[in-house]
Amino acid sequence: xxxxxxxxxxxxTKRGQNVTFRCDPISEHxxxxxxxxxxxxxPEFLTYFQNExxxxxxxxxxxxxxxxxxxxxxxxxxxxxxxxxxxxxxLCASSPFSGANVLTFGAGSxxxxx
Amino acid sequence: ILNVEQSPQSLHVQEGDSTNFTCSFPxxxxxxxxxxxxxxxxxxxALFVMTLNGDEKKKGRISATLNTKEGYSYLYIKGxxxxxxxxxxxxxxxxxxxxxxxxxxxxxxxx
Numbered sequence: 340x341x342x343x344x345x346x347x348x349x350x351x352t353k354r355g356q357n358v359t360f361r362c363d364p365i366s367e368h369x370x371x372x373x374x375x376x377x378x379x380x381x382p383e384f385l386t387y388f389q390n391e392x393x394x395x396x397x398x399x400x401x402x403x404x405x406x407x408x409x410x411x412x413x414x415x416x417x418x419x420x421x422x423x424x425x426x427x428x429x430l431c432a433s434s435p436f437s438g439a440n441v442l443t444f445g446a447g448s449x450x451x452x453x
Numbered sequence: 454i455l456n457v458e459q460s461p462q463s464l465h466v467q468e469g470d471s472t473n474f475t476c477s478f479p480x481x482x483x484x485x486x487x488x489x490x491x492x493x494x495x496x497x498x499a500l501f502v503m504t505l506n507g508d509e510k511k512k513g514r515i516s517a518t519l520n521t522k523e524g525y526s527y528l529y530i531k532g533x534x535x536x537x538x539x540x541x542x543x544x545x546x547x548x549x550x551x552x553x554x555x556x557x558x559x560x561x562x563x564x
Binding site for chain 2: 342343372374379380381382383384387394395430432439440441442443444445446447
């Protein structure tokens with residue numbers, strides 16, 4: 340297992356376009372998290388899954404954001420009608436949901452909305 | 454949203470100096486406190502997880518302490534090296550669910 344993979348690493352898009360990010364977690368991890376990080380801030384929680392169930396979604400997340408984890412393995416995060424304020428690093432992390440729930444992060448997907 | 458605060462925001466130290474940072478978190482409903490190191494162009498990496506008041510963890514030159522009653526944790530680096538340059542994040546969890554991160558302390562170690 341090579342850890343948590345995210346794709347693409349970088350995405351530049353025009354305002355109003357839709358973008359999708361993919362995350363492949365560590366295979367034996369049943370928890371998967373999405374965070375967003377902007378300059379000067381720490382990772383901001385977006386949503387998390389336990390297996391295929393989306394258990395929590397941040398109230399900060401607008402209706403333009405949707406995430407799925409259809410078979411409890413990889414996950415996608417889609418942003419519709421992107422806005423310049425969506426420019427950020429989107430981080431995915433997974434955990435085994437045991438003990439203290441230590442997260443293993445991917446390298447992130449950096450989104451730039453022009 | 455739970456308020457997790459870290460100080461200082463950034464720090465420059467000379468190689469060989471020892472340093473420490475602070476993480477403040479809500480003292481109610483505490484479950485665990487995490488420390489992560491985030492080097493530029495890499496993924497955040499877990500350093501420590503602490504769950505009990507008075508916990509102390511150590512990994513090489515880096516150690517951390519936890520006070521859940523007053524809601525703070527300290528991270529110490531002894532004899533800083535250039536490879537310690539990174540952003541150090543703490544994260545609080547009120548249950549075995551979501552982690553709430555602070556804004557981080559950016560450490561630069563000057564050779």
